[in-house]
């Protein structure tokens with residue numbers, strides 16, 4: 001379990017993290033989503049005791065990270081896969097990590113097998129591909145069999161095989177009852193793997209809800225309706241509280257509604273229709289809009305049951 005409360009980090013004039021509060025629960029994959037520079041890495045570094053907050057707290061299993069005597073048994077993290085000593089072999093890198101945390105050497109072989117590095121483990125890290133480095137970083141995160149795992153952009157730069165493997169692993173780790181927080185700047189990646197999403201923009205919380213709630217709340221639907229009496233249709237829609245406008249000689253566009261509602265109104269008023277359809281904004285576009293305008297959108301209620309920060 002990770003509990004973030006009022007977390008704030010200022011670097012000079014830059015407010016990297018601005019009063020963030022959210023929980024990351026066990027047994028789920030929680031996506032930590034936001035554009036470049038949103039404050040994801042800073043928040044994760046604070047959770048791992050690598051940076052200090054200006055104010056607020058980030059507790060792991062109820063305690064600040066710095067108070068753990070053998071932290072790798074509590075929290076595993078993949079932050080920067082390039083950080084391992086390049087002259088070492090993958091195996092010796094993991095042995096050092098195990099020894100310094102009182103973890104038995106047999107765990108080294110277990111995690112090597114779990115991440116599929118068996119053949120590369122005795123080779124020097126400098127010859128590793130990005131995918132192999134990523135697997136090694138994940139092996140190091142898993143070595144203490146921790147209940148909490150943090151992965152910062154683990155999918156970056158991986159080929160499709162690597163991406164699929166990481167998705168499967170994240171799911172397994174959550175199914176084992178672990179707390180899994182994984183950051184990304186891409187909505188498309190997160191919608192495939194995350195059960196919950198914590199969305200941030202410019203250091204502030206934008207949304208914290210299940211992936212399904214966020215997906216249904218984003219991407220407002222437009223209804224396009226065409227018929228031989230567009231003026232009558234437009235007037236009727238407006239009179240009944242719809243946000244509608246004429247887009248061409250025959251077509252009317254209705255915001256944030258459904259084809260069913262528009263169709264039923266037209267039917268009740270005997271207004272003939274020739275065409276009725278729903279157009280959903282792409283999720284990726286909606287997410288960009290949501291995060292780019294994070295200040296403007298702050299406090300806006302997303303459609304549906306999504307909980308939104310205030």
Ligand SMILES: Nc1ncnc2c1ncn2[C@@H]1O[C@H](COP(=O)(O)OP(=O)(O)OP(=O)(O)O)[C@@H](O)[C@H]1O
Nearest residue numbers: 011014016034035036037038039040041042043185
């Ligand atoms: N050590 C630092 N000194 C000064 N500014 C920093 C420092 N670390 C981060 N920042 C700034 O804080 C903001 C948040 O950065 P952070 O790396 O946390 O974002 P991010 O969401 O992880 O982005 P990315 O997806 O690019 O990794 C950015 O404006 C960044 O430039």
